[in-house]
Amino acid sequence: MTTQATQATRALRTAGAALGGLLLLAGGATGCGTGASADRTYVGAPDLFYLRPYGDKAGPKDRTPFHVTAHDAKSSDPYGTYGHRLTVDASDAGGAVQLRIVGMSHSGPRCSGTDRRVVCRVDADYDSWSALDRVYPVAAKDSEPGEGGVVRFTFTTEDGTRHTTRTRVVVGEPVVRLRKSAPYENVAPGADLTADLVVRNTGEVPVRGLGLKLSGGDLELRRRYANCRYPGQYHGQVALCELPDVRIEPGATVTLGPALRLRAPDTTMSGSFSREAWPLDVGPGTYETVPDGGENGDGPPLEVVNVPRPGGTFARGTVATAVTLDTTSDFRVDAVRTRVGKGRAIHLTVHDDGPGDPGSGLRLVFTPPPGAVVREQPMEEIDEDDFQPLCGRDGADYVCEVGGLPPGKSRTFDFTLDLPGAGEGTVALKEGEAAVDRRDPRPGNDTAKVVVAP
Structure with missing residues (x-):
């Protein structure tokens, strides 16, 4: 990939952007300084940034905000001293661009100046995304789309050394x-x-x-x-x-x-x-x-x-x-009863006979016979030696997510019941919220009786 935007993408990905995941600065963010090496002193800002026209808030909502970072690798006290200066100068940006100060500091403003030039007192590790005081370029009132210019950022360290970078700003955005x-x-x-x-x-x-x-x-x-x-x-x-x-x-x-x-x-x-x-x-x-x-x-x-x-x-x-x-999917369910000591083991099996695969939106609903006590039910391991029921309860019913079941495969849910005499329950397949229309050619086999003999 050869463009500036791609180079910026790689730089940000390597550094690990501050907001988590990959953050791309609108306008191609080469030189933004995000995550730059802590062993060098620098100031970073986007190479190019597009501004919304004056008074227009209808632009894209997913674009990354303007971002300025600065770091003094030689500072012995990187936080809280505010012995560094960040100068933002829009003198060369023409009349289409001006500066806006956003201040939230409770100890007094750290940024002051005009709409053309602002000086901020900053610490040795500055990030405009987290700083309480920041300066942004914005479109001027009488600006037109396509107009713009250059905004210069100068980071002056405690010993008077200056580091400078520039951003070309353009009024309007390509959308x-x-x-x-x-x-x-x-x-x-x-x-x-x-x-x-x-x-x-x-x-x-x-x-x-x-x-x-x-x-x-x-x-x-x-x-x-x-x-x-x-x-x-x-x-x-x-x-x-x-x-x-x-x-x-x-x-x-x-x-x-x-x-x-x-x-x-x-x-x-x-x-x-x-x-x-x-x-x-x-x-x-x-x-x-x-x-x-x-x-x-x-x-x-x-x-x-x-x-x-x-x-x-x-x-x-x-x-x-x-x-x-344009295909169908035939699901069916059956119930097999066996004895386990004095209890009755019920094996409920869901089959996908295909040919289509509708995905994982189906649920098995088991209604035990009246008077039955469920002694054992399907469990899933959520951590080592830590289990929880696989099926939820809806009144007397047990509702089990079938999950993905490709054509030709089946899945069995095992229950153990205590029942003093004979009884009859049911098992049925129900569509979940995310279920796909199976166009089932034999919907009758989606249900079965669960007969428990004495």
Whole structure:
């Protein structure tokens, strides 16, 4: 990966960003200083940062806030002395950018100045995400999208040494949205299908370079693009693409091709695949992870194609599309009774006769015979030698999650009852909240009687 945003991604990942997981600073955060080596003195800020237009709060909500860090490796007292200075200077930013002081210190302001130049008293290990006093560049009242300039940050240590970095700020943001696809229904098991990749810029400034994450999910990625890499830990099911030459003007839409090609599963009755796109110099959403590594694909490159795709609904972030197979799944349940001393052992077995696999949304509901006392029930080990009941209670019923049960497999739930005489209970399969329509061809075998003889 060659762009500034990608280099920033790697630097942040290596350092372990302060908010946990991978944090990408909007605008390409090379030089941000997050997690920089503690054995050197530095000041860090984003190379590029996009600002919301003046008074506009309708922009993306998942972008990482502006971030400034500074560290004095030679300080003997890194915290609490405030013997260092952080100078923020927007004199070269033009009239489109001004500075805003955010102060929450109870011991008096540590930052003072004008909307063009501010000086803050800081300690030897400064982080604007945690500091009580901070300075941010913001769009000026009369600014227009595309305007901006350079903001300079100077960190002066106790001995008078100065360290400087710069951020180019731009009013307005490129905002990428992907067109949503309608669900794919009644898809033949193992069939190939295609999905378009249509991208719109709903921001105020042009998109200059596009990044994408394509995830097969429950489907197989069949087309491996030459300019996308496929990290090994995802077994070819995730493609990470960089298209540095893509340009999308505000309000414009482009189609990428060749279209995404996928293979439907052979048995999984319901699944999905997803796509995500972002401007390369902004990066993905704050908490999105973009893994390193992976070999490039051996297929055609992904690029802008002159194929109009009018209409549709566009969405930011991860856009998922559901896929439902045209198949059925026959589950059945049976009960076998045996004696255990004076008790009756009841073995309740759930079978998946296929051919489809509906996933893990089914529950087994066991209603013991009237008057029966359940002496033993299925247990699960939650820690070493620590067990808890596998099934929950709903009145007199025992409700057990069946879990994933592939076609041809079965699962047995064992109960032991004390019952003075004969009795009859029931066992039934019920749909859970996340259950998939099994299109069961024989629903009658979803229930069975549990007959206990004297």
